Amino acid sequence: MKLPHTLVLGAILFGLFLAAALVSFLWTPFDVETLDIAAKLRPPGALHWFGTDHFGRDIFSMIMVGARTSIAVAVVAVGIGVALGVPLGLAAAARHGGVLDEVIMRGNDLVFAFPSLVIAILITAVFGPSALNAIIAIGIFNVPVFARIARSGALSLWTLDYVLAAQVAGKGKIRISFEHILPNIANLLIVQGTIQFSLGILAEAALSYVGLGAQPPTPSWGRMLADSQTMISFAPHLALFPGFAIVLTVLGLNLMGDGLRDILDPRIRRRVRSRPERSPE
């Protein structure tokens, strides 16, 4: 099968930052926690590829370590969304029209009323700022997103005859949800997963920017931008490189999502497959 260009390009972009994050565990050009005031605010050059910040830290190294924070926060937040949202959505669909469905969907509506920033504000007000809080805030916001996708995907499958056939074969709703429903909505979930992943990276950056995310000395792209703000007129490289890092990572993920949708979306595939022999009843 020929892969869509968007998927290839997206995977390369995202892969680059994923690799940077992984490599940063073993090696970075400079240590990001060592301050070197003498070398502060160097413009990009041969020694410091992306320049240095006001403490003389190497921007390139900080971006590598920042990728780690961004990706880790987004991965865990998507994980929380999937782990809680998908079972809830499956359960709501299996008991469609019942009390459980109503409760889950109203609960979802309620969580939707709290944008992840608001959740982060609440958590921070109580527990103080940290990367963990950012993860929880973004993760909680992801739960209803995945619950909705899972529920609507599952609902359309519950009307299909193969689900009925499984019931005739004596299988219970939970078993059917995992054997028949989940594998067939996996496509939807994967595509949504990449979207939420990219939104997670943007949200983490925003939370760190306002000081509700990762705390010093952990480097994070959002806080690098916050720190750069006062120096932007004389040291624009402080703002440009972390910004590009965010844009390219998110762009890569979104392109991957588009590409995955092209090859995975059952709607597109089914249309091609079922054209013959359909009309008479």
Place this chain on the structure above:
Amino acid sequence: MDLRPSIPAMLRFTTLRLLSFALSLVAASIVIFAVIEVIPGDPASYMLGLNASPDTVAALREQMGLNSSLILRYLHWVSGMLHGDFGTSYTYRVPVSELVSARLWISIPLAIYALLLSTLLAFPVGLIAAARRGKPTDIGIMGATQLGIAIPNFWFAMLLVVLFAIRLHWFSAGGFPGWSKNFWLSLKSLTLPAIALALPQASILARIMRSSLLDTLGQDYIRTARAKGLTRGQALRRHALRNAMIPVLTIMGMQFSFLLAGAIIIENVFFLPGLGRLIFQGITQRDLIVVESAVMLLVFAVIAVNFLVDLLYAVVDPRLRGKS
């Protein structure tokens, strides 16, 4: 049997929506109250920090009404809010309602301004992309929006400041004169933040608009319209557009809450004295009453917008009015 949408049916729909709107507000207020007042233990000692003397804590407890039961405190808080009384800020020693309402007049207009810009930009762009599906214009628009979605709005805001304020001096780099002092200057000072907020959201909206239009253009009733003798363009305007609005409305409703949240963040870039500044100061100064009220107002705005979107659905889609 008469299934026609009647005034009672519309009234019934509105009443049901209104009821669910009220229920959402109650539920949200309980959640906020629980998180702020229950989880951290004693709010008074938390607000005063570790070094406070027991007497000060006791005094604050008395002042905050912490000695009465949870339910009473909740009811007191809610009934206060219904009367416009949000309590007294611990740090500023002024009524929270005063603090918040001044700030609200920046954050909410900013979010609405951004929503307008985003809609004005996204609708035509989405329409053009759908009409030129697969052509270079469409591919160009899709690429540009893909990039627009990936740009964090606060970073974009910083770039706008560098370009339009620092280099070109078309706008001031920040600050807010106040609506009553100078309306046009106030609007101007919200323009760069609104553009920064609107562009990423407009990219999303344009893409949704395009895909929703393409979806509707594939429907059977478009074929019917074409068989009647409508051109592609006529079928798009007369039949596809209104049907395509249904998912677009959903996204616009959700975007308002993102824009409001975004407004709070972007205020930091432009030094706007909005709700965001108040909230972040409230957090650092442990002024929980301010945080609680501000968050409640934000959530209220989000729920209210979703309620309006629900009503708009019924205007667009007669199926929602007819049967219940």
Place this chain on the structure above:
Amino acid sequence: MSLLSVQNLSVGIHGTPILRDVSFEVRPGMVFGVVGESGSGKSMTALALMGLLPDGAETSGQATLQGQTLLGLPERQICAIRGAEIGMIFQEPMTALNPVRTIGDQVAETLIVHGKANRSEALKIARQRLNRVGLPAERFPLDRYPHELSGGQRQRVMIALAIALRPQLLIADEPTTALDVTTQAQILTLLKSLVQEDGMALILITHDLAVVSDIADHIAVMEKGRIVEKGPLETVFRNRENPTTRKLFAASNHAPQRVVRAHTEPILEVRDAIRIYNPSRRRLFSKTQGLRAVNNVTFSLKRGENLGLVGESGCGKSTLTRAILGLEPLQGGEIRAFGTPVGPRMPKSQRAKIQVVFQDPYGSFNPRWKVVRLVAEPFHLLENAHLNRRERVAEALESVGLCADDMDKFIHEFSGGQRQRIAIARALILRPKLIVLDEAVSALDVSIRAQILDLLADLSKRFQLSYLFISHDLGVVRSITDRVLVMKAGEIVEEGPTEQLFSNPTHPYTRQLIAATPRLPDDLKPPHADSKGTA
């Protein structure tokens, strides 16, 4: 003088030929039937004439309407012809109307876009047209929305908007396929009267020979993008020179050879069954009354018997099916199979005794599973089934005419007919004595349907199977069942031996159903179709 003349019309989409050298003539006031199985090019012919082919289609040949050419016109010109000179209606009335605009608006639009009337005049004419198609003003005011109408009523609106400008030619693409038989009869009568009274010509596209025999003057039989035979209806029906025509006829009249075994022992007993759907539990704030989908239904099915259950959509037959399969509880009465009660909580051993084949060959299988796992799924009901799973699946596949190697393929590698065979294999794998066939051949083309009916008859003989055959298609039920139940609005209104019930219906509803069912006229039937198999 012909109204429409089509010469050597060929269409290819991205290089794949779809139509080849299609030629025919339609005279004013004529009903021209186009018949063929799905994929034969019937609809493509119509869309080509309307200039509505999908993007990437290349057309060659000529088509003229009253001397004016239709093919290859610029958008503006073909739009002026569409709707004004040629009207068209489609198969699926449920989705063919814009849900957010009123019916009056949609009919009037035809007049407005062609500049033939201003808005208020157009609405006046729309009113007349709606009256003409049997939607009177008092019950169907112009401000109704499509979702407030039934499928048949929507199809009438479609006709009204297609005839708004009194076009000389109306193209109807499977206009009644999605409708119940009684509604179908009404729509066909309406179309006939439009031709007779308003002098319109009609091109009727259908897969159903009986429908064209009822209404058409001339027919064309299509296969693989070509017209293989055409001429006056009588001539084509009598001579049947082309093998495709003969095959279609044989399949349309097909009655499988069956053995009738007289048994008296009931294996399925339904007594006073009541199933109430309670919408008030479905949503939080609604107060709707419960709906009695199945109301006091009593019948029994004897060992070896093929029992038919017919009724139109919404009559409760699907609900009854689900209750018999033990998927939904009853609110009154009881169902017993092989002497033991049936219900959602019945033990697996009981569930294993009744198996089922569903309608949709595409939705019946999990697309991610291989055939072996699909067919073996009912083994879940047995305690130790894993022992010779593959052997049993192979056996079941072979008994439905597939080969054992097919078990390692995925379902998308099979055609609709093959999938229905796999569905039967899945129903057979536990060697049940009773199989419920829920519209099991309804989605298939006639020739495939004939093969599946033969297979079912054969399996019934080999494995002493009993069938509960549920269908809306009276012709099929007549050909394969011994006894028939007629269901209407949740109740069984008539029951009796198949031949007796069909030749001597007593209940008015049964009579109405039988009268509405289009039939090939007896004098045009092939001789062997009358000898209904009771070998």
